[in-house]
Amino acid sequence: MSKQIKFYIALTALAIFGIVLLEYSKPKQINWFASYVKDHKIPFGTYIFHEQLDRLFYDSEIINLESPPYQNLTQSDSIHGTYVFINSYVQFGDTELGKILEWTSKGNTLFIASENFEDELLDTLNLETDAISIFEVEGDSFQFRLSNTMLDTTTVVFDKSKYAPYFNQIDTLNTSILSTINGYEFEKDTENLITTPVNVIKQPFGDGTIILSLFPQAFTNYFILNTPNQHYTAGLMSYLDSSKPIYVDNYYKSGKSFYTSPMYILLNTKELKWAYYIMLIGVVCYIIFEAKRKQRAIPIVKPLRNQTLDFTRTIANMYYEKEKHNDIAQHKIQHFLEYIRTHLHLSTTTVNDEFLKNLAARSNNSIKDTKHLFTTIERHNENTKLNNTQLEQLNTLIETFKSNNSWKKKT
Template identity: 55%
Template sequence: MNRKGKIYIALAVFTLLSIVALEATKPNELNWFPSYAKHHKIPMGTYVFHEQLDRLFAASKPINLDRPPFEYLENNPDVTGTYVFINNDINFGQSELDRLLDWTSNGNTLFVASSALENQLLDTLKLETSYLSQLDGFGFDYELQLKNKALYTDKVTFNNEEIQSSLLYFSSIDTLNSKVVGVVEKVNSSDSLKVAHPNIIKTPFGEGTVIVSLFPQAFTNYFMLTAPNQQYAASLMSYFSEEQPIYLDQYHKSGKIFYSSPLYLMLNNKHLKWAYYIMLIGVVFYIIFEGKRKQRAIPIVNPLRNQTLDFTRTIANMYFEKGNHHDIALHKIQHFMDYIRTQLYLSTETINTEFIKNLAARSNNSVEATKTLLNTIESISNTPNISASELETLNNLIETFKSKHA
């Protein structure tokens, strides 16, 4: 390889290592997934809310429930207190909603904070909702305010630029029974007149109370860690009774309470995740190319059969069937003479006493046996017709002679 090629390879390796280093040192992007899970410290988790709730209500010791509300209330029908549901979307279902409302009507409090509510709950409480920024798009600052003068009533600002979500408000409420707890309005709206819309209401239900909020973001880490938003969230917590237990739902959550996948630790780490993906891509390439090489079976090619022996047997049978023992003997003698020339390296032009001695020495045979064989060959060569027994005798003498040399 020339110098120019080595420089190109070095530049390619340096570029690759630089990309890997930049990716490894790049800060992780914020996870804006609306989990509302207790253990999540991401912006839309509720770790701070649960931490503060445990501090403010240490006497009642808030109880976290990871079971369906229907199951818990069926197994514990006599429990009393406040049942709190916080998530971006809550859908109880008719049976579970009826069970919760029955429990609430016995003098308990049902607190639901969700960006989307099911129609059964809205119909029961005679509520209708609408989007605050349905026509104007995203990217607004919203001002939130509580109406109870005994609570924190200053306006707090919420910006939805990062989470890109439209806020809901109650476009219609049961004015005879429902009381507005909180309102929301757009700060930089293009409307000529800003209007405060109700987004938190409180409704008596039987002997109990239902509080519905369309702003669950008030309990997220993102909202509570921005001053003075924590005062707004703390004022909402004042609707939880200190004298009765507080049940915090951990079942209706978008974020998982636990991770059932064994690959969670690997996929949660950026470097391990990409190593895993590269391994899978490599396996796919291996299957494609390796499978392509082996998908065509190699045909079995049988070697050509050596038919020399069969041909020889055929010719021998022809001679034997015709009874031409003399011709067979001559072929046998001719083949033996060729054996002497090629294997024992002796000339067969002159057969005399010296030739017999040399032949006997080189073949490890006695001189008498060698003489007997050569005399038999000479006798058969000069006889026009021989019998089968004479042919057999010649063959035995030749084979015995060759066996001594081998």
């Protein structure tokens, strides 16, 4: 191995080591995906919420459900208590929503935190929703506050959203306001009786209760870990009945609660991920430096081209252009006689009837055609001045004679 190749190998290894070092030392990028999954510790996961839920309701039974609510409520009659849904957007569908509302009307509590609700649910509860843009409030964040003075009514801040949904219309006779959006008020000439946007409400439904929140971010890791926001989330949870089981939905989630791909486990563990990368780098290095040929490729030397035919064609063309038809005819005749001696194994010293008869038999030509050919040859031998037509006639007769013999060999 030459010094130049060793230098390039060392340079490549140094570059790979530098890339690995930079990737290892740079800070891990924050994942802001809104997953709302209970096991996710990313900012918009709900790992902290589920931990605090166990602490707040230590005397209650908390059950996490992975299957659709319609399946849970249909297959089991023992589900009674509070059903909690938290996600960016929760949409049940007509059949499933009807089943959930029927279950709620039997004395249970339905808690849904979502940035929007399906029209069927809003129409059933006489609600309408709208949203406030971040440009309509002071600063670059939204402020929220609990309405119940018996709870901690400290204003909390959320700065990771461009808009804040609120209930534009509510049934004021049957609806309790649990939380509002501060820092924004409706215009005085509005027909809405509510002066401050409402984002969390509670409403009776049959013998049960429905609690709707347009602020699901209140249950994320990012929100709860910013003091004093945890008191706001705990205040909302205080409306749940702690004497009955609490069923937490893990089906309607933007992110996955579990991963079926083995690559997730491999790439999500730092040590295994770098072991995988180093293995790939090693394979690439092997392909580059070891899988190549050990011996330099032998160049293909093309054999010298046989230019005899080209030379003969050139000379023939020269003779033809200078109208030396007699010379061409003599060469053609001599070549034909050599053909007879070589391929048909007949002596051309004496041309008589016996010779013509043997030649016709061996060449698959008739005796008449054979005699006509040699009569023409004899005539051309005596004629020293041939024209183009005579030369072409001679050539045609010879080629026809030879082609018949070729056909015989093939068959």
